[in-house]
Amino acid sequence: MSELGPVAVVGAGTMGAGIAQVAAAAGHPVVLVDALTGAAQAALDRMRAALDRRVDQGRISRSEATATTDRIRPADSLADLPECGLVIEAVPEDLGLKQRLLSEVAETQPPTTILATNTSSLDISTVAEAVPDPERVLGLHFFNPPPLMRLVEVVHGETTAEAYLAHAAALMTAWGKTPVRCTSTPGFIVNRVARPFYGEAQRVVEEGLADPATVDWIFRERGGFRMGPFELTDLIGQDVNYAVGASVWEQTGHDPRYAPTEFQRRLVEAGRLGRKTGQGVFSYAAEPGAAVPEPDLGLAERLSSSPIEADPLGRTLAMLVNEAVDLVHRGEASADDVDIAMRLGVNYPKGPIEWGREIGLDLVASHVAALDRAFPGGRYRPSPGLTDGSLDE
Template sequence: MKVAVIGAGTMGSGIAQVAAQAGHTTYLFDTRKEAVDKAVAGLTKTFDRLVEKGKLSAEEAKATLARIVPATDLKELAGCGLVIEAIIEDLGVKKRLVAELETILPHEAVLATNTSSLSVTAIAGACATPERVIGLHFFNPAPLLPLVEVVPGLATDGTLATRMATLMQAWGKAPVVCKDTPGFIVNRVARPFYGEAIRIFEEGIADMPTIDAAMKGVGFRMGPFELMDLIGNDINFTVTRTVWEAFFYDPRYKPSFTQQRQVESGRLGRKSGRGYYSYVDGASEPVIPVDPALAAAIVERILAMLINEAADALFWQVASAADIDRAMTKGVNYPKGLLAWADELGAKHWLNVLLVLQARYGEDRYRPSPLLLEATLKGNSLR
């Protein structure tokens, strides 16, 4: 099967690499020819490095690179069985693209979107054949992070998610199937990692290096502030705001002024030389001793919110318990799945943490998921 990737930016070039390494002839198209040229040059360097490191033979690298075919016109994609779009995150532009693709590709070809925050159903709504449209949400960097969220829209053919999950497995990926709901699994469940850390900072309970150190102390590879600086505060703020709006302004996802001010001041993170931390003289890795009791309190509060979000995603049937846990470990490198983590102390413990926060702040933000209440009453696991 021939594959096409549309949009040759960060995600598109990574996805094209994955598809070509899986053996597909992979067309790469972008409205800006220079983006395709840049992607091909970047991929050439990547394959050179893989050869240097002994991960690929020189012949394999050459053959894989030869499978990546720059396209200059969408019509060249007519023979493809799967097209994955990774263009700008704009509903109108994506809708126009899939509607045009529909007129070029054979009826059985699958149209996949790598959207992070738009509704797959809304994108498919532009097509006369929405049954062949599906979300395939890769994570950055796509060649390295195994997770792919497979997201059928409302009108997607009932067998397509399984077929795409099987294909993603053949590509060496870890697929999870999830409902077309805001943020899918990862971008929804991970919100409190950032949002609650910011609240703890805003209240003056701890400074940023302390919060980061506390979370790293329980196995997270990066603290929330370091990670926001890496992702880019503009991108992280947009995701937070999009998820909050898409949930009809549910207070649980409310963005913070702290993050908004970072964006307004251009402190976007590593890419702008300054975010929550300064990167002007090289990256600063805050390593500081942390009072164990304070660290435990920080971890408990952030973890309670993360577990609550994972439990709520399960309650609302966004995905299976196994897939929710797999998504967080395979997509954002969490040290453990959150539902498995919850079992270590039991639902009652986490419910109590949330009830104390809810009583203290009187905010719906801390409302426990019905699943957490139910598991506590029945003495059940959340899984």
């Protein structure tokens, strides 16, 4: 991998700076570029301070920290780029901006340079349309923060060449990451398969079946999730989570399976965005004695033994498995890669395909069919992959 040569990262925000750190820590000379004068240098200064703290904590050595930052050169213009083996753009999620940037990079870089976008939602094929040789355009979707998160989704568009994909995946492994491969489906793997985790919980509350604190308790204590869906969306930001869900919904032609909930829309409209605003589903008031909602354990017990349409965890697991199986059934990712992505990307206790096999795919299919009867309209349609035998081991 040392033959790759310099790596360029365009965009010196949190994601771009983190990706630059990962590449530099792996031994590559890195050019970190941002159009805002001084932004790349400021990002490098913040990185140096963060690494200093890790040295003080005994997590890395002084020589490792120094070697990483010494390999990064800040720049304010694409004109400062040397010939690179890989250019990764990490600018805001604006299609026109990404297309213009990659088109400009393609004009000055060798035809063998891999051009990668760190998009979390845009179609790779559409991004690649502005590049004369789109076969070298692919997605490298890092998760935040890149230095700590192991997962990278390696995403191919309709024209991406296999040789570039294989090389990019091997490179991510060399960088200490775990790559998973997928097509450019809306939301890729993680952001698509995870939709039911949030949506089902919100619908359970909308339907008056349970309060958020009780639902979160069920997910943590009965499901083994590190956080419940309501405390997690408060941490992510209700606006951020809503935007991701709305993007998947729009890109799938307003498929009812991904329709955002009124519950979350009202939170966003009210400015109750979660921890960052002090109020979301729960209150995060700083004063002592602020009320912490208590779960209703009796209700949790009753719901856990209820029919599937009233069981928050059961219906969510059924839909997570259904969504994951559908992705594999469509040929957009392998079963193994889906499970790896969900464990590493969002810390699920098990991959949804593995979970489905433990529950029994036939039972999952019957659960989804029961939900479809209870709530007609297409949201709960069962994936053909649940019953066609394609996932049989």
